[in-house]
Amino acid sequence: MSDSDYCMIAETPRPPKADGPPYAECVQCREPTEYPESYKGITLCPVCEWREAERTACSG
Numbered sequence: 001m002s003d004s005d006y007c008m009i010a011e012t013p014r015p016p017k018a019d020g021p022p023y024a025e026c027v028q029c030r031e032p033t034e035y036p037e038s039y040k041g042i043t044l045c046p047v048c049e050w051r052e053a054e055r056t057a058c059s060g
């Protein structure tokens with residue numbers, strides 16, 4: 001297993017976006033996300049989602 005294989009696994013699928021309110025809260029900053037309240041799982045607002053992607057992104 002090489003480093004590039006690990007990068008492939010790190011890519012996570014996006015949950016479906018809501019058609020309208022109520023939106024789920026961001027699990028990190030409690031801001032409303034773009035995802036429906038009924039969505040089961042970790043919901044992140046666009047800002048935290050971007051930070052998370054930065055954190056988990058492959059850097060070389």
Ligand SMILES: [Zn+2]
Nearest residue numbers: 026029045048
């Ligand atoms: Zn957030």
